[in-house]
């Protein structure tokens with residue numbers, strides 16, 4: 001079967017700018033034009049299969065023919081060095097096994113104590129009645145959570161050092177999101193941002209190296225005890241985990257949950273979520289379905305394979321799109337409506353959520369992320385109700401993570 005759509009000529013036929021300008025519009029337009037949730041286009045100057053159906057995304061992530069590879073290294077390798085995310089599928093098996101030792105239930109309860117301590121401190125800084133930017137609040141909170149959890153950096157002990165870490169992870173992040181510029185895509189950054197980010201990376205690796213030797217417990221300590229990891233592997237993995245992406249993704253999810261509960265017609269949900277953990281879980285699931293923090297991911301085809309019935313040649317790229325797959329009417333009734341009760345009625349649908357990937361390359365931080373999100377929202381609900389300030393018109397942007405385009409303001413009231 002021929003893949004609907006056109007891969008176009010190199011460079012001139014490239015649709016990357018159109019995609020980055022408004023990814024959802026790009027997907028809708030192409031799905032409508034090809035009358036298909038699977039279509040081809042030229043993206044990042046490669047012939048690319050866009051997969052937007054739930055079934056198709058599942059097929060890509062499960063990769064039962066073992067025909068796909070991550071292919072992230074060529075974009076971000078310089079910015080991170082080698083790590084599990086960029087490794088081949090074969091090497092990832094070993095890395096995954098090693099890193100899973102850091103995610104046992106015993107480890108998670110150790111991390112929970114650190115998390116709770118930071119949550120109590122940060123929540124007590126919220127002032128009733130003063131409007132603040134919700135996304136920024138969560139981003140600061142989760143930056144501190146990640147730097148403390150993964151590196152043992154104590155923000156309260158030394159504010160100056162905390163600011164240095166925050167600045168460096170931010171500079172490093174700007175290099176990551178400016179990577180397409182290195183491929184000459186305009187409008188996303190400059191070369192100088194990229195070289196600034198490389199400098200930040202070098203400094204971060206230096207700091208990581210000395211910081212991890214100071215701590216005698218927790219994540220960095222466990223990391224050092226992984227026999228299969230040498231010094232470089234430990235440092236580069238710590239760099240990956242403390243990258244600004246994890247705090248941003250966590251902020252995206254918590255911001256979206258709070259927005260869903262922050263409108264006057266849904267205030268009763270805040271009360272209900274405070275009393276019923278299962279209802280809070282449903283709200284989190286439904287938010288992640290409708291507003292996944294990451295639009296999707298990318299793979300490279302290393303040998304010819306069949307995806308969703310289409311033969312895909314070696315050398316093509318495959319982009320799986322979580323957002324449209326989560327709104328696939330073949331799987332979800334009333335796919336565009338926010339219906340938390342669907343998770344009571346059909347709990348098995350959780351297998352159709354791709355927020356954390358799936359299959360052999362699915363997220364190893366899933367349990368930890370769930371813990372952080374649940375604990376943070378529970379702590380917020382136990383102390384405050386919140387409402388979105390009036391007269392704010394807001395839309396979402398989706399790259400690099402889904403979040404309101406403007407600095408959406410909320411106010412809190414103590415309970």
Ligand code: HEM
Pocket residue numbers: 084085086092096241246249250253293294296297298354355356357358360361362363364365366368369
């Ligand atoms: C809300 C937070 C998070 C989200 C939404 C998330 C999402 C994802 C997704 C979608 C993938 C698959 C990427 C792909 O298939 O292209 C992934 C992989 C991965 N995640 Fe997460 N992640 C989160 C937090 C974390 C945390 C806290 C850690 C570890 C500390 C982590 C470690 C990893 C690793 C190592 C992989 C690569 C696994 C492999 O390649 O075998 N993630 N994550």
